């Protein structure tokens with residue numbers, strides 16, 4: 160009897176969301192995947208660690224998703240863990256004067272779903288609200304252009320008459336948390352994407368998803384089981400030293416502990432600086448590939464963890480516009496804590512390079528003071544423990560000029576694909592961007608093998624008024640383009 164050919168095989172290097180998405184997509188369609196990850200826990204920059212003192216697993220920093228993050232949601236569903244991401248349909252804001260505002264939608268279709276809530280916002284006067292609404296609607300209506308990645312959001316907002324108070328109280332905090340840059344540094348293209356897809360186009364797009372357990376726990380076992388059930392393998396705790404062409408036409412990964420892995424194709428799903436280092440080892444073609452993203456650089460995020468001797472009364476996510484802490488998150492009891500720790504708060508400080516440069520103890524003191532001011536339930540509480548996690552390499556800097564440097568997932572080197580939040584996805588550096596990049600890399604790989612491409616999860620559909628407004632924007636842009644073309648000829 161003739162032996163059937165072995166299934167196609169792939170090495171995936173890096174077990175963050177990009178590598179996980181690529182591995183799950185490929186293994187689900189019959190490719191034998193070996194997923195190699197340096198750490199024992201999956202999730203990469205979104206992951207967790209075991210605290211050496213308490214022995215508890217904790218996230219390095221708070222991660223949130225939005226209702227528009229459909230690839231991430233579909234991945235978590237495939238892994239059977241989506242129920243652990245709890246959806247918040249309200250985002251609470253509290254300013255330095257103690258004025259609370261809840262951003263909450265109604266049943267009205269976007270972009271009118273948040274109109275009632277916006278009118279009730281206490282931070283802006285009526286004319287400021289009208290100017291802000293006008294600017295946000297213009298942002299929804301205008302089609303994205305390549306030149307948006309050369310300009311900043313701040314310049315665009317001011318050109319469109321957005322009041323400074325609206326930028327400080329609402330737009331700034333939202334954009335900083337989603338893009339990890341201030342409005343004056345972030346490229347308009349990235350901010351446009353987040354504000355349009357995440358807030359203006361669909362009623363449920365802004366709903367915040369927060370995991371109810373550490374991300375490392377959420378991902379590691381389910382991914383390992385998913386792969387094992389399909390004849391693939393997760394190799395955790397394996398640091399790859401170098402990649403090279405293997406025997407025949409395939410690829411070979413050499414780990415620092417001497418283990419070697421071979422497969423027909425390779426997806427490099429590590430951050431851009433490590434991808435450049437590995438590509439440099441592939442000779443001239445690898446060096447010229449890596450040169451295409453030279454110029455991408457990092458932006459930091461600082462995570463602060465505070466444990467109190469009593470329960471903390473705080474919404475799951477609370478924006479503190481104008482404060483050092485930016486956002487506070489109250490963690491449910493499903494996150495492990497020591498016996499005397501009844502309350503657990505985290506803060507995520509984005510787009511603040513000065514803050515990231517301060518000593519950890521100073522940062523923790525600033526956040527603890529913000530929390531004390533904002534939350535009466537802990538005014539007299541004892542702070543039992545604190546921890547500051549500085550992620551210097553948190554996201555690629557979503558500044559003007561960055562988008563043009565992002566490579567596509569298929570490379571000119573046969574059998575080599577790139578994945579990662581930094582590759583070209585149309586998204587800023589996020590779990591959703593990483594997941595999309597992994598899905599695209601897997602799809603390109605399957606197409607090169609002559610196999611069926613996987614069905615991509617659909618984007619969240621825009622509600623009809625938003626769709627109509629975007630249609631009008633496209634029409635006006637086309638008319639303007641034709642007009643400028645006929646003048647120049």
Ligand SMILES: Cc1cc2nc3c(=O)[nH]c(=O)nc-3n(C[C@H](O)[C@H](O)[C@H](O)COP(=O)(O)OP(=O)(O)OC[C@H]3O[C@@H](n4cnc5c(N)ncnc54)[C@H](O)[C@@H]3O)c2cc1C
Nearest residue numbers: 173175176177197203204220222223399579580589590593
């Ligand atoms: C503090 C912080 C807060 C954030 N907050 C949010 C948020 O709220 N929402 C959101 O959507 N995004 C957030 N992000 C961004 C998000 O975490 C990233 O965009 C996303 O996780 C990147 O995934 P990735 O797979 O592209 O890369 P990574 O997560 O970096 O994965 C790469 C993996 O490769 C592994 N690796 C590297 N080199 C080797 C090697 N030689 N051998 C083996 N393995 C190797 C690494 O260990 C890592 O697991 C945040 C990031 C940080 C740091």
